[in-house]
Amino acid sequence: GAVVSQHPSWVICKSGTSVKIECRSLDFQATTMFWYRQFPKQSLMLMATSNEGSKATYEQGVEKDKFLINHASLTLSTLTVTSAHPEDSSFYICSATTGVTNEKLFFGSGTQLSVL
Amino acid sequence: DQQVKQNSPSLSVQEGRISILNCDYTNSMFDYFLWYKKYPAEGPTFLISISSIKDKNEDGRFTVFLNKSAKHLSLHIVPSQPGDSAVYFCAAENQGGKLIFGQGTELSVKP
Numbered sequence: 001g002a003v004v005s006q007h008p009s010w011v012i013c014k015s016g017t018s019v020k021i022e023c024r025s026l027d028f029q030a031t032t033m034f035w036y037r038q039f040p041k042q043s044l045m046l047m048a049t050s051n052e053g054s055k056a057t058y059e060q061g062v063e064k065d066k067f068l069i070n071h072a073s074l075t076l077s078t079l080t081v082t083s084a085h086p087e088d089s090s091f092y093i094c095s096a097t098t099g100v101t102n103e104k105l106f107f108g109s110g111t112q113l114s115v116l
Numbered sequence: 117d118q119q120v121k122q123n124s125p126s127l128s129v130q131e132g133r134i135s136i137l138n139c140d141y142t143n144s145m146f147d148y149f150l151w152y153k154k155y156p157a158e159g160p161t162f163l164i165s166i167s168s169i170k171d172k173n174e175d176g177r178f179t180v181f182l183n184k185s186a187k188h189l190s191l192h193i194v195p196s197q198p199g200d201s202a203v204y205f206c207a208a209e210n211q212g213g214k215l216i217f218g219q220g221t222e223l224s225v226k227p
Binding site: 046103110 | 120125148150152157158159160161162165209213214215216218219220
């Protein structure tokens with residue numbers, strides 16, 4: 001299947017700093033990428049939908065100024081957690097689609113963010 | 117509001133036996149359901165799906181059953197193999213095409 005690379009896989013940062021997470025589709029062009037967050041023992045929650053060359057669409061309750069998403073090319077989307085706080089500590093995962101169905105949705109391996 | 121629930125966080129099964137993973141949902145407007153499998157340090161991968169117009173879909177050792185009246189679906193794996201040990205997520209697709217995930221069930225298949 002298609003490969004989605006996500007980096008870093010684990011990051012620890014100080015409160016107040018910003019962290020950038022990258023999501024790359026390695027062998028296909030992804031017009032749409034998705035960003036999710038998962039707290040322990042909870043489900044993957046969709047944060048935003050990112051379309052190449054346009055502004056991301058954020059889910060209700062997700063602060064767009066805090067979670068900056070850039071989808072500058074068909075193979076790269078980035079999520080920047082700005083002014084991170086301990087409550088932002090979570091598992092962040094991206095996915096990219098090759099087509100119109102969710103069966104063609106490929107996930108990155110995720111990023112565990114710990115904010116001290 | 118948890119629209120998709122997997123109430124069993126973990127399940128342990130003996131190799132060769134059947135594994136049954138359950139998922140409940142609350143929104144009757146969901147029309148497509150998917151199961152994803154996740155190994156440690158990897159992203160989820162698509163496993164099997166079912167449309168709301170069906171009650172069963174089978175793919176090799178994997179079968180998904182849908183009971184719309186009960187708003188319940190289940191994934192059966194038979195026979196279970198140690199390589200099936202992973203976290204399984206069920207997901208429902210809403211009318212906007214977005215996926216709503218359950219919390220996941222960690223399956224452990226013991227030799």
